[in-house]
Amino acid sequence: MTPAPIIVLGIESSCDETAAALVDSDRRILAQAIASQEAEHAPYGGVVPEIAARAHVERLPGLIAQVLDEAQVTLDDCDAIAATAGPGLIGGVMVGLVTAKAMAMASDKPLLAINHLEGHALSPRLADATLTFPYALLLVSGGHCQILRVEGMGKYQRIATTIDDALGEAFDKTAKILGLGYPGGPAVEKLALQGDAKAVPLPRPLLRSSEPHFSFAGLKSAVLRAHDTGTYCDADIAASFQQAAIDCIEDRLNKALAQMGDVTALVVAGGVAANKAVRGALEGLAQSAQLPFIAPPMELCTDNAAMIAWAGLEKLAAGASGDPLDFCARPRWPLDRDAAPARGAGVKA
Numbered sequence: 001m002t003p004a005p006i007i008v009l010g011i012e013s014s015c016d017e018t019a020a021a022l023v024d025s026d027r028r029i030l031a032q033a034i035a036s037q038e039a040e041h042a043p044y045g046g047v048v049p050e051i052a053a054r055a056h057v058e059r060l061p062g063l064i065a066q067v068l069d070e071a072q073v074t075l076d077d078c079d080a081i082a083a084t085a086g087p088g089l090i091g092g093v094m095v096g097l098v099t100a101k102a103m104a105m106a107s108d109k110p111l112l113a114i115n116h117l118e119g120h121a122l123s124p125r126l127a128d129a130t131l132t133f134p135y136a137l138l139l140v141s142g143g144h145c146q147i148l149r150v151e152g153m154g155k156y157q158r159i160a161t162t163i164d165d166a167l168g169e170a171f172d173k174t175a176k177i178l179g180l181g182y183p184g185g186p187a188v189e190k191l192a193l194q195g196d197a198k199a200v201p202l203p204r205p206l207l208r209s210s211e212p213h214f215s216f217a218g219l220k221s222a223v224l225r226a227h228d229t230g231t232y233c234d235a236d237i238a239a240s241f242q243q244a245a246i247d248c249i250e251d252r253l254n255k256a257l258a259q260m261g262d263v264t265a266l267v268v269a270g271g272v273a274a275n276k277a278v279r280g281a282l283e284g285l286a287q288s289a290q291l292p293f294i295a296p297p298m299e300l301c302t303d304n305a306a307m308i309a310w311a312g313l314e315k316l317a318a319g320a321s322g323d324p325l326d327f328c329a330r331p332r333w334p335l336d337r338d339a340a341p342a343r344g345a346g347v348k349a
């Protein structure tokens with residue numbers, strides 16, 4: 001008789017999405033619910049940590065009850081409770097982690113403290129059972145911009161990082177300059193469809209530099225200057241910005257792939273992976289490198305709890321039995337602790 005699949009409840013609360021999901025070891029998402037806080041943060045043009053933490057407190061219990069109800073699963077049927085334990089906005093992370101700890105204690109189930117970046121990094125394996133280690137990963141979100149060699153659960157070699165802004169941050173700041181509101185990435189992508197990507201001369205920071213690191217702060221400043229001249233229409237600025245960002249990604253990834261050794265695939269994850277122009281460029285790059293290209297479905301790209309539950313399942317499959325109930329939330333938690341800081345970089349992981 002085949003054993004019953006393992007079920008993990010996942011909780012995500014590290015930024016501005018409150019989410020809960022039930023995922024099983026057969027890669028089935030039994031139920032998932034996400035409450036976005038866009039409306040609360042929109043007046044401020046970015047995420048306000050205190051507002052985010054309070055919104056997580058208000059919404060998380062209802063979302064957990066909703067997924068259990070939808071999947072017709074009780075807490076007793078779950079094999080473990082997984083929650084994001086960092087990196088992220090510490091107030092929000094604590095809300096999710098403390099909730100998971102309380103549920104684990106009350107139900108006598110293991111707690112799995114998950115690195116949010118690990119959730120993104122492994123999410124493509126939830127969507128695609130054929131994806132095996134080691135793979136090359138471009139992780140592009142609002143807070144992170146890294147190229148990693150994913151060698152196994154808990155085993156990551158960071159090949160490149162950003163020395164200043166993350167790519168999602170650059171999209172969000174461009175949106176702010178163009179008055180497109182928050183969150184900016186999808187709005188810039190939409191406006192770029194109507195613009196000419198060659199209209200505005202913008203820099204490609206670090207292009208052709210010997211190390212494959214990223215830098216987007218100079219590009220953002222150039223977008224601001226181009227906007228302030230009043231010479232260019234917003235759609236042309238959006239399209240030119242997106243193209244400059246894509247050119248940087250392509251150049252940096254080619255460099256990183258050459259340094260990485262054998263990999264099974266080129267994989268993209270994180271919120272910016274929802275961008276169709278970015279996906280298209282990566283697909284072409286993978287083809288040239290003769291690698292399969294794998295991108296999770298859109299709903300698994302931006303923050304969600306299914307990826308946290310899945311990382312929990314991977315952790316169990318790798319032999320983990322659970323984390324201590326006094327596990328502390330971590331505002332910073334690099335995937336590769338041994339990675340040397342990039343030259344010129346700030347403090348970001």
Ligand code: KG4
Pocket residue numbers: 015140141142143144167168169171172183184185186189270271272273274275276301302303
């Ligand atoms: O992974 P994610 O949901 O949250 C973090 O962990 O940061 O990523 C959010 C980021 C935001 O910066 C958002 O603007 C960006 O991903 N993003 C996009 C798109 N959808 C989301 N950027 C470009 N194009 C998109 N379609």
Ligand code: ZN
Pocket residue numbers: 116120141142270271302303
């Ligand atoms: Zn994220």
